Amino acid sequence: MTEKLTLRDNAAMRWIALLLLALAxxxxxxxxxxxxPIKDLMETQRGWDSKAFGTMEGAETFLNVFVFFLxxxxxxxxxxxxRFTAVLSGAVMLVGGIIKYYAISESFIGSGLETxxxxxxxxxxxxxxxxxxxxxxxxxxxxxxxxxxxxxFGCGTEMAGITVSRGIVKWFKxxxxxxxxxxxxxLARLGVATCMIFSPYFAKLGGTINVSRSVAxxxxxxCIALIMFVVYFFMDKKLDxxxxxxxxxxxxxxxxxxxxxxxxxxxxxxxxxxxxxxxAIFPFQKxxxxxxxxxxxxxxxxxxxxxxxxxxxxVQYIIMLVVAVCSxxxxxxxxxxxxxxxxxxxxxxxVVYCYMGYxxxxxxxxxxxxxxxxxxxxxxxxxxxxxxxKAASMLVWGSILLVLCHLTFAFxxxxxxxxxxxxxxxVAYVTILVLGASFSLVPAALWPxxxxxxxxxxxxxxxxxxxxxxNIGLWLFPILIGNVLTSTNPEGTPADQLNYTxxxxxxxxxxxxxxxxxxxxxxxDKKKHLGLEEPNIK
Numbered sequence: 001m002t003e004k005l006t007l008r009d010n011a012a013m014r015w016i017a018l019l020l021l022a023l024a025x026x027x028x029x030x031x032x033x034x035x036x037p038i039k040d041l042m043e044t045q046r047g048w049d050s051k052a053f054g055t056m057e058g059a060e061t062f063l064n065v066f067v068f069f070l071x072x073x074x075x076x077x078x079x080x081x082x083r084f085t086a087v088l089s090g091a092v093m094l095v096g097g098i099i100k101y102y103a104i105s106e107s108f109i110g111s112g113l114e115t116x117x118x119x120x121x122x123x124x125x126x127x128x129x130x131x132x133x134x135x136x137x138x139x140x141x142x143x144x145x146x147x148x149x150x151x152x153f154g155c156g157t158e159m160a161g162i163t164v165s166r167g168i169v170k171w172f173k174x175x176x177x178x179x180x181x182x183x184x185x186x187l188a189r190l191g192v193a194t195c196m197i198f199s200p201y202f203a204k205l206g207g208t209i210n211v212s213r214s215v216a217x218x219x220x221x222x223c224i225a226l227i228m229f230v231v232y233f234f235m236d237k238k239l240d241x242x243x244x245x246x247x248x249x250x251x252x253x254x255x256x257x258x259x260x261x262x263x264x265x266x267x268x269x270x271x272x273x274x275x276x277x278x279x280a281i282f283p284f285q286k287x288x289x290x291x292x293x294x295x296x297x298x299x300x301x302x303x304x305x306x307x308x309x310x311x312x313x314x315v316q317y318i319i320m321l322v323v324a325v326c327s328x329x330x331x332x333x334x335x336x337x338x339x340x341x342x343x344x345x346x347x348x349x350x351v352v353y354c355y356m357g358y359x360x361x362x363x364x365x366x367x368x369x370x371x372x373x374x375x376x377x378x379x380x381x382x383x384x385x386x387x388x389x390k391a392a393s394m395l396v397w398g399s400i401l402l403v404l405c406h407l408t409f410a411f412x413x414x415x416x417x418x419x420x421x422x423x424x425x426x427v428a429y430v431t432i433l434v435l436g437a438s439f440s441l442v443p444a445a446l447w448p449x450x451x452x453x454x455x456x457x458x459x460x461x462x463x464x465x466x467x468x469x470x471n472i473g474l475w476l477f478p479i480l481i482g483n484v485l486t487s488t489n490p491e492g493t494p495a496d497q498l499n500y501t502x503x504x505x506x507x508x509x510x511x512x513x514x515x516x517x518x519x520x521x522x523x524x525d526k527k528k529h530l531g532l533e534e535p536n537i538k
Contacts, residue, residue: 006242007235008171014180017171020232021164022184024090027225028157029191030198031097031218032060037199037364038211039290040495045211046104050489050498051136052143054482057286059134059147060154061471066132070468073159082167083233089160090226096153097215097222103145105212117141158467160225167232171239182379185443186328189371193320196289196368201313261462266453266530269521270446271469273395276514277442279473280402280507281435286478287485288370291500292363292428295414297421299361307359316356316365320372322349327376346376358425366428373436381444389535391445392525396518398441403511405435410504452531480506 007013035042035057042048048056064070077085108114118141127133134151135144164184172180195218202213261267301307323346330342350372357365385391408431417424454462484503493499525532 007239014171018180020228022187024225024228025188026191027221029188030195033195034218036286037196037289038203041211043495046142047140050482050485054478056143056147057478058475059150061475062134063151063155064471065475069155074464083236085163086229089156090229092156093153094222096149097219099149100146101215101219103142104215114141117144186375192371193368196364200364271466273514273517275469275473276510279477280510283477288367289364293496294498296417296424319349319353324375331379354429370432370436373433374440378440387535389533391449392522392532394441394445398438399515399518401438403508405431406504406508410501
């Protein structure tokens with residue numbers, strides 16, 4: 001009697017399920033940074049200075065950190081399963097997105113709600129005393145309401161992240177799990193580049209500036225994300241009907257696990273390295289475009305030319321996709337001719353993309369190259385850790401590159417750009433690509449190392465704690481960057497003339513701290529034989 005085949009046994013259906021989950025995360029990543037490329041416009045159009053912008057951006061993880069929603073999300077996933085939690089996370093993201101859109105829309109201006117937010121939430125008992133309030137006296141009303149929406153969105157996107165990982169394991173367990181996770185991560189990271197290209201495009205569409213159009217674009221994508229999760233719901237339900245299995249669940253987060261985890265020195269080192277490293281990456285993304293606007297000498301193309309039109313945006317995005325697809329696919333080609341051919345196409349397309357970014361004279365299209373090298377080398381690095389090891393060494397090298405990149409942005413880029421506009425753009429491109437490589441080195445080594453540091457039965461709890469600690473940094477540092485910019489620049493400094501030196505030095509210091517912890521982790525690994533330098537596959 002032959003065993004009945006299920007949807008999971010059909011390669012096409014497996015990858016369709018993955019595509020649904022990956023597209024949902026792609027859309028959420030776009031909305032996550034939807035205002036980052038137009039920080040300067042938020043100041044001129046809505047009166048958000050750097051402090052207001054940073055406080056609003058930091059609000060994304062506020063509930064995850066201080067109301068422990070991150071832990072609750074894990075419990076919901078464990079109790080309700082992948083299907084329910086996926087749809088719930090999509091709905092929560094959409095609600096938060098709609099609130100943020102209304103806060104930034106023209107309809108909010110002059111409304112009774114604007115008056116209420118202006119007069120309220122200026123003092124939050126206890127939170128103000130502790131210095132962790134998500135609002136402050138004098139914060140624009142639109143930024144306050146946007147922060148509320150972003151908090152809700154942040155709960156949904158964090159829930160979606162852990163749900164998607166569980167869904168991939170469910171559909172690909174015993175099959176191409178690593179490839180599936182790498183593909184999902186690659187597509188999600190392309191959301192960052194997509195955001196950088198299209199958010200300013202919609203804000204300036206038709207020659208009139210309207211920042212709410214960018215957020216509306218993000219909300220439409222969140223609707224698509226919810227639709228993806230709903231379609232996945234029915235696919236997953238059919239799979240369970242075929243297998244007759246209950247939804248696969250991990251052990252829930254237990255308070256009793258905390259003591260076991262916190263007693264591990266290796267865990268603490270990895271958790272601290274994680275929060276330091278990611279705090280120097282994700283908050284930086286929110287200011288990177290404005291930093292480039294302030295440090296590069298960019299020349300706007302002549303009105304009516306191809307470089308100033310709307311068509312160039314679409315063309316450049318298509319070229320970016322060619323870079324991403326060809327570089328990613330080259331990792332899996334078994335024929336040398338095909339592998340090097342795809343790599344050659346990717347390199348040529350990348351050069352063309354960079355040239356177009358320079359000709360367009362826009363900082364957002366320059367920073368959009370950030371995830372491209374990461375997409376190309378993430379599979380290589382993951383495979384290297386699996387077969388060769390050296391995870392602790394990769395953490396060290398990733399931290400070194402991070403420090404060098406931020407110091408280059410702080411001290412070298414302004415000087416080179418002042419002497420040569422083209423030279424400044426070249427330095428910016430190279431530094432951004434290297435930062436993207438660093439962003440591949442650390443995650444590829446960090447996350448597979450956790451199972452080597454804690455007991456297998458409490459891995460889920462260990463990841464939950466690391467994510468919670470990481471979210472503290474992701475809440476704090478957007479606020480700190482905004483405050484540093486406000487305090488180190490004279491009042492009234494135009495948004496495109498800010499001095500980012502001290503903010504970048506602060507981020508470089510995070511990288512130095514991560515580097516020192518990485519070096520100490522290597523020493524601990526050697527003494528206690530944690531196995532971090534050993535391959536995962538033995």
